[in-house]
Amino acid sequence: MKFDIYEFFSELSKNKAKIRMDAGDPDIEPNDVIINELIKNIKDLGYAPYKGLDELRDIIAEYHKVDIDNVIITPGSKAAISSLILFSKKVNLISPYWSGYEFSANLFKKQVSIINTKFEESWEPDFNKAENDATLIINYPNNPTGKVITQKKVKELIDISLEKNLTIVSDEAYRDIVFDGFRFKLTDFILQNSVSVFSFSKTFSMPGLRLGYAVGDKQLINKIGEFIKANITSVPKFSQRAAIKALEMWESIADQVKNTYYKRLTLFLNKINNKKFVYIRPSGTFYVFLKLNGLSGTELAYALAKKGLGIFPGEAFGREFENFIRVSLTTKEENIPLAAELINESVEELDVGKYIN
Incomplete structure (x- = not known):
């Protein structure tokens, strides 16, 4: 499935996605x-x-x-x-x-x-x-x-x-x-x-x-x-x-932002199904780049969009990354366990569907 970022944004809008972990749009309020x-x-x-x-x-x-x-x-x-x-x-x-x-x-x-x-x-x-x-x-x-x-x-x-x-x-x-x-x-x-x-x-x-x-x-x-x-x-x-x-206020704001995203990163990685993904723990940013075991990141992204969760497939960052997804930790902490649960659930469904088909 070829990925088009603008079509995908339309899909998220159509499904009224409530949890947005796709674009790198910070949710932390400005000082x-x-x-x-x-x-x-x-x-x-x-x-x-x-x-x-x-x-x-x-x-x-x-x-x-x-x-x-x-x-x-x-x-x-x-x-x-x-x-x-x-x-x-x-x-x-x-x-x-x-x-x-x-x-x-x-x-x-x-x-x-x-x-x-x-x-x-x-x-x-x-x-x-x-x-x-x-x-x-x-x-x-x-x-x-x-x-x-x-x-x-x-x-x-x-x-x-x-x-x-x-x-x-x-x-x-x-x-x-x-x-x-x-x-x-x-x-x-x-x-x-x-x-x-x-x-x-x-x-x-x-x-x-x-x-x-x-x-x-x-x-x-x-x-x-x-x-x-x-x-x-x-x-x-x-x-x-x-x-x-x-x-x-650069240093104080930078420290606060870094600590917030690190806390979210730790929470997300503790909730994601490590049997379905492999990843290299990020040393910075607010992104996680996850590799799927033989599944299409674009198919997963569209499946999650239907459930109200936005993430980006790896294809958005190079054609050879079709088996990856990027998760942006730009959502409130309380949304992260639910997001991880939806990702785990959708991967399981796609994995089962692959063998049935």
């Missing part, structure tokens, strides 16, 4: 201080500088230990990554990968090369397989696997990037949600021919504001700026004022 700052500034609807407010860029520059000219505020992290794909000759992706990268590459008619990783090798990437003279998009902690790479692996990546003339684009949307390993930001290792991209959507639960930032090589930051000037003009000032307030 009231941030919301109050947003409300306070909502009437400030004039244009902002295309690179963002200097007050916000200064805070980010200090955090990354770079010059303000190495920083740009973006309308979500997706726009920053998409703009860098636009200016690339060809793109390297590491599978499994978030489908948005491929959408952008196809839209801009870019050549895409896939670096495959394997469940049996704990999703460890071989950066030597990257095509020369290309943009390499990395995403750690990883969506959908939750993998976190080591400092040794990052240093290996940098050596290879210099040898192969790679532009590294590091999608760090889940940077703060690390349970095991270190909080990786590329700017701690390299600035040359690289960009680190962050989103306010996941840590701060503000996806609707479409707010992110990019830090890196000034030439690449300027390319993102050209994209913004040509297509968006600027990010709203009220969003950026809220972001300033968010960053003032």
